[in-house]
Amino acid sequence: MHLGSDILILLSVLLLWGTLGSGEQNDTEPIILEGKCLVVCDSTPSSEPAGNALGMSVRSGSGRVAFSASRQTNHEPTDMSNRTMIIYFDNILVNVGTHFDQESSIFLAPRRGVYSFNFHVVKAYNRQTIQVSLMVNGWPMISAFAGDQDVTREAATNAGLVIMEKGDKAYLRLERGNLMGGWKYSTFSGFLVFPL
Numbered sequence: 001m002h003l004g005s006d007i008l009i010l011l012s013v014l015l016l017w018g019t020l021g022s023g024e025q026n027d028t029e030p031i032i033l034e035g036k037c038l039v040v041c042d043s044t045p046s047s048e049p050a051g052n053a054l055g056m057s058v059r060s061g062s063g064r065v066a067f068s069a070s071r072q073t074n075h076e077p078t079d080m081s082n083r084t085m086i087i088y089f090d091n092i093l094v095n096v097g098t099h100f101d102q103e104s105s106i107f108l109a110p111r112r113g114v115y116s117f118n119f120h121v122v123k124a125y126n127r128q129t130i131q132v133s134l135m136v137n138g139w140p141m142i143s144a145f146a147g148d149q150d151v152t153r154e155a156a157t158n159a160g161l162v163i164m165e166k167g168d169k170a171y172l173r174l175e176r177g178n179l180m181g182g183w184k185y186s187t188f189s190g191f192l193v194f195p196l
């Protein structure tokens with residue numbers, strides 16, 4: 001009886017080895033061996049991961065999301081900026097996944113997850129306070145201000161983690177003040193920390 005179970009295990013291992021070696025097995029399908037589930041990950045899956053009956057999923061490294069943008073020019077806000085109060089960034093430094101739209105300066109979340117954002121918005125040569133907010137779907141999530149009256153250059157800067165759903169939009173809004181110059185030194189960056 002003991003010899004029979006050892007032979008069965010040996011045959012199962014040989015069958016598994018032969019299947020993997022022949023390339024006939026789909027790399028993302030679970031392989032059943034003695035009642036246990038072995039998941040073999042494909043490094044280049046052709047579609048988004050999907051959960052199986054056990055609630056497990058196979059994920060690849062291809063879901064990377066990151067962006068960083070700055071102002072290339074140093075000019076006053078355009079008519080569009082004055083109307084929408086969105087702070088526009090015309091110089092893309094990084095746009096992995098292409099989820100940051102340069103024209104609208106809006107980041108569109110490709111999936112539900114925890115995202116990290118940071119911003120640095122400079123005001124120059126205007127003796128007034130500015131307040132900048134990171135907006136998600138029109139709601140302020142984090143804000144910063146710069147209001148020292150005795151300096152010619154000052155930055156409103158902040159950073160934080162935000163849970164976003166697929167399709168949520170994030171952008172920077174000028175809540176108070178005016179950005180006369182100083183845009184050349186302003187940046188807006190974000191990345192997906194991990195999906196949920």
